[in-house]
Amino acid sequence: MQQINNLAAKIDAYRTQIDAAVQRVITSGWVVLGPEVKGFEAGFAKYLGAAHCVSVANGTDAIELALKGLGVQKGDKVATAANAGMYTTTSVLALGGEPIFMDVGLETQVVTLADVKKAVAQGAKFVVVTHLYGLAVPEIREIAEYCAAQAVPLLEDCAQAHGALKHGKRVGTFGNVASFSFYPTKNLGALGDGGAVVTNDAHTAQLVAQLRQYGWSSKYRVELAGARNSRLDEMQAAILAEFLPHLDACNTRRREINDRYRSEIKQTDILHPEASGDASVGHLYVIRCARRDALQQHLRSQQIASDVHYPVPDHQQPVFGDQYASITLPNTERLAAEILTLPCYPEMTDGEVRNVIAAVNGWEA
Ligand SMILES: Cc1ncc(COP(=O)(O)O)c(C=O)c1O
Numbered sequence: 001m002q003q004i005n006n007l008a009a010k011i012d013a014y015r016t017q018i019d020a021a022v023q024r025v026i027t028s029g030w031v032v033l034g035p036e037v038k039g040f041e042a043g044f045a046k047y048l049g050a051a052h053c054v055s056v057a058n059g060t061d062a063i064e065l066a067l068k069g070l071g072v073q074k075g076d077k078v079a080t081a082a083n084a085g086m087y088t089t090t091s092v093l094a095l096g097g098e099p100i101f102m103d104v105g106l107e108t109q110v111v112t113l114a115d116v117k118k119a120v121a122q123g124a125k126f127v128v129v130t131h132l133y134g135l136a137v138p139e140i141r142e143i144a145e146y147c148a149a150q151a152v153p154l155l156e157d158c159a160q161a162h163g164a165l166k167h168g169k170r171v172g173t174f175g176n177v178a179s180f181s182f183y184p185t186k187n188l189g190a191l192g193d194g195g196a197v198v199t200n201d202a203h204t205a206q207l208v209a210q211l212r213q214y215g216w217s218s219k220y221r222v223e224l225a226g227a228r229n230s231r232l233d234e235m236q237a238a239i240l241a242e243f244l245p246h247l248d249a250c251n252t253r254r255r256e257i258n259d260r261y262r263s264e265i266k267q268t269d270i271l272h273p274e275a276s277g278d279a280s281v282g283h284l285y286v287i288r289c290a291r292r293d294a295l296q297q298h299l300r301s302q303q304i305a306s307d308v309h310y311p312v313p314d315h316q317q318p319v320f321g322d323q324y325a326s327i328t329l330p331n332t333e334r335l336a337a338e339i340l341t342l343p344c345y346p347e348m349t350d351g352e353v354r355n356v357i358a359a360v361n362g363w364e365a
Contacts, residue, residue: 002304002305004344018239018242021241024036036241044198050172050198051199054208055194055196056197057195058230059159062196063087067128068208069211078128079099079100079124080100080128081104081129081130082101085310086310089314100122104132106334108137110137110138111129120150127152128154129155129156130157130159131160133280133285134187135276136161136164136280153176155177158178158180159179159186162251163247164281166279177199178197181195182196182236187281188247211226211230213227214228254283254346258273258280261287267365269365283344284341285341286340292338295360295363298363302359304342306340307341313333
């Protein structure tokens with residue numbers, strides 16, 4: 001079976017570096033918030049061109065703590081796309097905030113400046129944009145300028161877009177603050193959970209650093225309410241530091257696979273994402289097809305796994321009951337019924353890519 005991801009292949013490819021990282025930590029005897037975390041945070045901030053990186057336990061905590069660092073309080077309205085897996089909405093709810101759901105562009109599947117303006121007109125005091133499937137939001141600069149002019153803080157969720165470039169800048173450096181996930185299958189993934197908050201603002205970085213560790217201002221002295229324990233451990237930081245120098249090459253390989261799918265899948269019932277150069281880091285290759293479920297079944301019969309990211313838009317999640325029944329997001333809802341993710345990861349061989357292409361081309365709709 002061709003899997004959608006293959007962590008074993010990645011571990012195989014980097015076994016020497018992983019073993020060295022683990023040995024380093026074990027030998028040091030320092031396992032939480034030590035030199036590896038510091039080193040990785042500095043390295044990742046430098047890679048992005050940002051002033052501060054504060055690592056946390058996972059990408060959902062990164063969103064929540066970043067929003068808290070921006071000042072989100074109970075009852076605040078926070079705008080988010082509804083097609084990005086519910087992570088931001090979960091974080092907003094955890095803070096007692098109220099999500100304002102934005103629709104997305106049908107072709108790009110990410111929010112536009114017009115979507116953001118509409119949400120702000122609806123009372124959003126904070127905006128979250130998600131660089132989904134690896135694609136830098138095409139209007140991110142314009143959205144950041146607009147939010148700054150409106151004094152509406154902007155969080156970029158970069159969990160799927162480590163390294164994507166727009167206007168010569170990495171995503172995560174346009175808004176006030178950014179969140180990253182290092183879940184193992186991400187473009188920069190650990191061998192366990194991990195996440196980070198990135199910002200150019202020293203005050204926000206300081207707040208998040210306190211929020212991730214009990215609200216301490218110094219050891220055992222709690223100054224900040226609403227904090228928790230959310231730390232990246234030394235082992236994961238050491239492994240991430242080994243993977244970071246390979247991120248650009250891995251992103252190039254993902255783009256190569258994306259390009260092959262785009263040019264060699266000729267099945268005419270399938271719509272492809274547009275080519276975006278280095279504005280995309282090819283995290284997920286998401287095609288569209290009116291008969292998506294039949295296509296997925298065909299691929300399964302050909303031993304090719306696929307997935308749907310994501311099948312249930314946030315405003316239609318069961319947790320809300322009929323709270324948002326009056327909301328319609330036409331593009332988001334249509335996309336949820338049409339999208340299908342094909343296997344794509346840097347260690348995928350040319351032969352494996354060829355098999356996926358052949359299986360898709362062999363489908364008679
Ligand atoms: C867009 C997006 N945001 C946030 C997250 C949450 O990250 P984590 O799983 O590390 O909590 C993920 C991935 O899971 C994601 O894809």
